[in-house]
Amino acid sequence: MSRPKTPADWQAQIYARHSDWIAGSHIHMAVGDGWSDVVARLFDRIAEALAGEPVPTKAAIIDIKEKYAELRADLICPVGPDTQAAIDHAILLAEMRSECTCDECGREGRLRSTLGESGWLAVKCDDHRSGYPRTVAKGLPRRRVRDRRGTFEVVYDRATDTVVETPVDDVDSR
Numbered sequence: 534m535s536r537p538k539t540p541a542d543w544q545a546q547i548y549a550r551h552s553d554w555i556a557g558s559h560i561h562m563a564v565g566d567g568w569s570d571v572v573a574r575l576f577d578r579i580a581e582a583l584a585g586e587p588v589p590t591k592a593a594i595i596d597i598k599e600k601y602a603e604l605r606a607d608l609i610c611p612v613g614p615d616t617q618a619a620i621d622h623a624i625l626l627a628e629m630r631s632e633c634t635c636d637e638c639g640r641e642g643r644l645r646s647t648l649g650e651s652g653w654l655a656v657k658c659d660d661h662r663s664g665y666p667r668t669v670a671k672g673l674p675r676r677r678v679r680d681r682r683g684t685f686e687v688v689y690d691r692a693t694d695t696v697v698e699t700p701v702d703d704v705d706s707r
Contacts, residue, residue, distance in 0.1 A: 565636030
């Protein structure tokens with residue numbers, strides 16, 4: 534996707550490309566321009582998941598924003614469990630990609646913080662780290678995820694835009 538000049542342009546392009554499955558009005562996405570590719574991939578994956586539904590399905594997008602330096606996406610979509618799992622996975626990939634993508638330019642970044650008690654967080658590359666001098670996270674994005682299959686340690690690989698799941702012993706996850 535070529536990068537449009539303003540947030541309204543890239544957001545409008547994404548909505549236009551996916552108008553077949555988006556219900557309701559188009560909300561403003563409160564994220565930095567650097568995450569335009571993260572959001573575009575998210576919408577592409579949701580469209581792919583919905584294509585597997587037997588009846589054309591519309592999804593209502595409730596919110597797309599940045600919170601605590603991570604993409605948050607909330608939507609309502611009446612789908613079956615397999616499609617819901619695919620949508621949840623698409624959201625997980627977008628969240629984890631946002632954790633290592635500069636919110637200004639889209640290059641690889643790190644979680645950084647301002648100094649002082651406020652400690653605002655943002656993901657910035659080395660060129661855009663001004664104002665965020667303290668590096669908070671250096672490694673690959675990781676988290677624990679519990680779904681219908683069990684509990685997993687999930688590590689994101691930015692190069693392949695995938696996650697590697699390692700099952701976690703049920704005793705460990707309590």
